[in-house]
Amino acid sequence: MPRINSPAELEAFRRNLLSERDPNKTCITLCSGSACHASGSREVAASIQEEIQKHGLNAEVEFRRTGCHGFCERGPIIVIRPEEICYFQIKPEDVPEIVSETIKEKKVIERLLYTDPATNEKIVHESDIPFYKNQGRIVFGSNVSVDPKNIDDYLAICGYSALAKVLSGMTPDQVLQEVKKANLRGRGGGGFPAGTKWEGSRNAPGDVKYVIVNADEGDPGAYMDRSLLEGNPHSVLEGLTIGAYAIGSHEGYIYVRQEYPLAVENVNIAIQQAEEFGLLGKNILGSGFDFIVKVHRGAGAFVCGESTALMTALEGRAGEPRPKYVRSNVVGLWGRPSVLNNVETWANVPLIINNGADWFTQFGTDTSKGTKIFSLVGKITNTGLVEVPMGTPLRDIIYKIGGGIPGGKKFKAVQTGGPSGGCLPEELLDLPVGFDELTKAGSMMGSGGMIIMDEDTCMVDIARYFLEFLTEESCGKCVPCREGMRQMLKILTNITKGKGKDGDIELLELLSETAIEAALCALGKSSPNPFLSTLQHFREEYEAHIKEKRCPALSCKELISYYIDPDKCQACMNCLRKCPSEAITGGKRQIHVIDQEKCTKCGTCFEVCPSRFAAAKKISGEPVPPPIPEEARTIVRKSKEK
């Protein structure tokens, strides 16, 4: 591929590309993000290629492996264009039928379509499915049409046109002002205005400056940055290059978790292709601007998501944060001004440049503009990645897009903001999502994890869980974080084990206060959030654990027992056979009894007991009824049904 030497050549290349592409040609796109890989999209891809070959359709049908489509619950997903027929949960054995029926005969296969649970209607087109219909996917939407390993796809959808616009007709200051005007706030969690951060670096003294992509996405239950980076890496690179131009940087870094091998692979391919095209490297698009990007893999430390820790890790040292008397945009990587933004923030930049700040600010609330991608997971019907305009109420995300709670269970809380965030109860569901709105409610935006919890989730255990996570990830540099959190975890663990005592809550509050005031970095300062927000909204659960030694959600292992109701047991042998610890005695027509000594409380009996009997029970805060005497265990059936 020859280098592209000017914005005009880029435009000509794009026109030529589009003229060669027939919009009416059948194109099978298959979601090949990491989540779909886990549900078997590799095998499906192999099967599609084989079938196309077999039917001699190589010339008529294009097959494109794209990044994540977002609807991970129903993966792997196939979309057949131009008709936009959408099939879900595809297995390799479905592929022959898809090729012979849909591709050749243009017939829709009913059973592979999405069924709307509300109306029981089959939906053919992706854009009519409630999960997609209620979103606003300005950043994430391109994922479905781009093969991340092929720069042509990105160029075809006007990729790098924002970079061309910037390099050919905007001064760095104009770029900066546009981003400031758009009020783009950091999507990684802090919500710091990107324009202000850039300006600080631009005005800082020194010739060498750096721009950095933070792709060290560590929040458990959040994977939107990965999906963006592995699904549309060029959009991040384009944003980064524009940022570099604005602040006067010639070297950029992408710090990505090594646990995301596909993202590492795709971003490396993207850099290589962009360099070949002259969109990275020396004299980009003939403008005289030079910029190179290097990829660093993170070796697994949550704290490296913190800006100063990440920069220390980039220098090849242990990633410990440092106090921010001087911000890293002035003194950062190797002591130079360094702008660090999250993947999603960078990916928003080309959109702002192309469409203008006024377009961008039409989405969102007064203080939070644009959209936000959330990773909607946990006890939710439609697990996946959703992008909504800021200001969308939580209730819409959870019910309209997410489809509510599965299994007829009751909603209890939504946890946002990752380990440092908080849990919001039902009463706050009409809260519009935005940086300040969520903070005010005692949680935070964070990077966009949104974990839904139902009535079976114990809120004390959730606080303990996050504290355990943060204790393990604390780098150990400052005392309030290292020691304070350890004590908090100890107390919370005791409470979940039924060893809580009066005064524990007050002590936890005291330790929280100290961490907020005195910890060095955001990890420590925000570490009490999970505890404080659950205490604020679910205090009664703490009290039940401490005073009554009862877990209201029937979740804390030490506080519950499994018990088979002798009046309901039909001696079906299900639990008896499946119990991994052989703790259940009984037999044919012998009522089953759990030996409490042997029981490991794994819950298998509760899960396998047929719902029509519902004999296996979880109990908490009350003693287990004594087993009925052996002579009373025989079931006498009046009529033999089977």
Added chain:
Amino acid sequence: MDKDIIDQIIDKHNCEPSYLIQVLLDIQAENNWLPREALERVAERLQVPMTRIQHIATFYKAFSLVPKGRHQIHICVGTACHVRGASRVLDTVQGLTGIEPGETDLDLKFSLETVNCLGCCALGPVVDIDGKTHGKMAPAKTADVLKNYD
């Protein structure tokens, strides 16, 4: 571990001390753990003190200073998997293998680790064994899956 392979890895990163973590990651990927002689070679060629290498090797989770088993079990304990019962799956695996997270059994059959999020939350609770993802796990199913490895 073969000295030539270590040298190749170091050369790939231009013997640059700031690439120390990247070098160690490649050695870890190649060898599954970081033997002492490999670290000594890295210290010598990159001209970084051994103390710093050990600081890094113990600070980051990706590194292991002891040999690993034939099969790597990664149990996702991310929040989504946690609320769906990952701790019960972890209990079962611990019970069946007799090892705790971070440990390897004496036969070098299994190494057990917990991970914070594998990013396939729709399948939770998730267990990854040697790179293969097992989704929607429950204690009984876990026992069935583990039987397939020897």
